[in-house]
Amino acid sequence: MRQKPSTAEELMKKFANKHSYETWDELMHDTHGPIQIMYTAQVMRIFARIHSQAQQRAILEKVDVSCPRYSFPFLCSIKKQSILSAYSSKNID
Numbered sequence: 001m002r003q004k005p006s007t008a009e010e011l012m013k014k015f016a017n018k019h020s021y022e023t024w025d026e027l028m029h030d031t032h033g034p035i036q037i038m039y040t041a042q043v044m045r046i047f048a049r050i051h052s053q054a055q056q057r058a059i060l061e062k063v064d065v066s067c068p069r070y071s072f073p074f075l076c077s078i079k080k081q082s083i084l085s086a087y088s089s090k091n092i093d
Contacts, residue, residue, distance in 0.1 A: 008047055008092075015043050055087035062086040 006014070012024040019039075021027040028036050064082035068075055 058087040
């Protein structure tokens with residue numbers, strides 16, 4: 001089974017730990033504005049990448065495609081709702 005993608009808080013703590021801080025607050029307290037912005041942007045990009053890749057995998061695994069038997073591929077249909085519901089926004093919280 002795949003590991004659930006990290007929450008924002010988990011990523012922030014992991015990033016802070018990587019830079020020798022216990023918490024994100026400590027990291028932000030010890031850094032100046034431009035560095036805070038750079039670190040925050042890095043964590044946001046990592047978070048977005050992790051969840052967009054997880055969403056893509058979920059769509060590939062859960063999309064509902066139906067094809068008439070012995071038909072050409074262009075006769076297949078995809079249930080749009082199966083794409084929209086493949087990756088819940090609750091996974092991001």
